[in-house]
Amino acid sequence: MIIKMVEVTLAVYYRGTDKDGNHFGGPTYYMEKGLGKEKGFKGWAVLAVTFGVGIFITFFITLQNYTVSEAVATTFDISYYIPSILLVLSIYAIILGGLKRIGTIAGYLIPLMCVFYVGCVLIILAFNIDKIPGAFASIFAHAFTPQAATGAFAGASVAKAMQLGFARSVYSNEAGWGTSPMVHATAETNHPIKQGMLGAFEVFMDTMVICTATGLLVIVTGLWSSGLQGADLTLTALETHLGFFSRIVVALSLFLFGLTTATGWYTYYVALLNHAFQESKLKDIIMKVYKWTVPLPGAFLTFFTLSGGKTPAEIWTIADFSSVIPTFINVVVIIVLGRKFVELLNDYKARYLGIGTVDPNFKLFYDDEHRM
Numbered sequence: 001m002i003i004k005m006v007e008v009t010l011a012v013y014y015r016g017t018d019k020d021g022n023h024f025g026g027p028t029y030y031m032e033k034g035l036g037k038e039k040g041f042k043g044w045a046v047l048a049v050t051f052g053v054g055i056f057i058t059f060f061i062t063l064q065n066y067t068v069s070e071a072v073a074t075t076f077d078i079s080y081y082i083p084s085i086l087l088v089l090s091i092y093a094i095i096l097g098g099l100k101r102i103g104t105i106a107g108y109l110i111p112l113m114c115v116f117y118v119g120c121v122l123i124i125l126a127f128n129i130d131k132i133p134g135a136f137a138s139i140f141a142h143a144f145t146p147q148a149a150t151g152a153f154a155g156a157s158v159a160k161a162m163q164l165g166f167a168r169s170v171y172s173n174e175a176g177w178g179t180s181p182m183v184h185a186t187a188e189t190n191h192p193i194k195q196g197m198l199g200a201f202e203v204f205m206d207t208m209v210i211c212t213a214t215g216l217l218v219i220v221t222g223l224w225s226s227g228l229q230g231a232d233l234t235l236t237a238l239e240t241h242l243g244f245f246s247r248i249v250v251a252l253s254l255f256l257f258g259l260t261t262a263t264g265w266y267t268y269y270v271a272l273l274n275h276a277f278q279e280s281k282l283k284d285i286i287m288k289v290y291k292w293t294v295p296l297p298g299a300f301l302t303f304f305t306l307s308g309g310k311t312p313a314e315i316w317t318i319a320d321f322s323s324v325i326p327t328f329i330n331v332v333v334i335i336v337l338g339r340k341f342v343e344l345l346n347d348y349k350a351r352y353l354g355i356g357t358v359d360p361n362f363k364l365f366y367d368d369e370h371r372m
Contacts, residue, residue, distance in 0.1 A: 001200040006334050006341045011181030012189060014366045024271045025185025027178040027330045029049055033366050034337045047329050051178060052272045054326035059269060062106060065298030068258035074232045075251040084302045087258060091295040093265050113253040121213040124241045128220040135219040144222030146229055177323055178330035183264055183269040191364055193348035266294050
């Protein structure tokens with residue numbers, strides 16, 4: 001949560017504003033302004049380009065389309081291709097409306113989806129409350145002493161479990177990846193720390209509440225060893241206790257989750273492209289090409305997975321690798337810029353919590369501090 005709070009706070013502080021009044025920010029912005037201009041580090045551009053390339057790998061390797069297609073197709077017993085194409089068309093419908101529409105739609109949909117899903121899971125857990133202690137015990141037992149693991153192999157299994165856990169957590173809450181700060185930087189806020197706290201809350205809600213509840217759901221329903229995988233496993237666990245209607249609603253919710261996630265990633269790429277090309281003559285052409293192609297790689301990957309007999313696990317291996325480089329670079333950078341976060345945190349505590357003295361000359365945004 002701390003990493004997410006720091007990176008979001010820095011993204012808001014170092015962000016820029018385009019000619020239309022839209023805010024853009026993220027790791028490449030605080031690399032340029034924080035490392036390059038403030039600290040005089042000339043190699044910031046190399047880090048920014050490497051980070052950007054690492055992020056853009058997910059443009060070509062993304063599993064949102066497949067996950068959504070799996071959830072909807074297994075629920076309604078239809079071809080995976082149908083929800084895959086519907087998702088592509090839905091993404092086009094939203095992104096052609098601009099970034100503000102993305103934020104508005106996501107702001108309404110995501111809270112409702114989270115409340116409904118968590119509510120369904122909590123109902124099932126309440127009916128199986130006597131199994132929850134055993135479920136937690138099972139989680140810890142299999143995390144540190146995996147089944148069928150003995151001798152030196154046991155240590156390797158634990159290491160593998162931790163590796164997969166960290167990799168999935170990055171995809172789940174995006175803490176440290178450097179992606180989420182790009183969308184947080186577009187927010188209207190009067191203090192960077194306020195947005196940083198929202199970022200920290202995301203990690204808590206996503207990992208501690210939703211992911212933990214989902215894990216308990218799968219275990220207490222006894223489906224963890226059923227052989228089912230992915231979205232189908234969770235949906236089946238819901239269906240066994242709340243009926244097919246709950247599966248339908250959650251499947252549709254997953255479709256909307258995938259839609260908001262995909263359009264959120266659209267915002268990430270726009271932030272990177274805006275920073276990379278700025279006022280270049282190529283910028284308008286690149287933006288138009290990008291806007292019309294952004295949902296296609298996900299659909300192509302779904303088609304490839306289905307037609308080639310591949311499994312999501314094989315695709316995840318490549319996807320996991322794509323997150324390593326940008327995460328490493330981003331975490332190192334926010335550690336180096338940590339002092340600015342501390343300054344902003346101290347200012348927030350003085351202004352809103354009465355801890356310390358407010359400095360009337362302290363600037364809350366980089367551009368305000370360096371505006372001539």
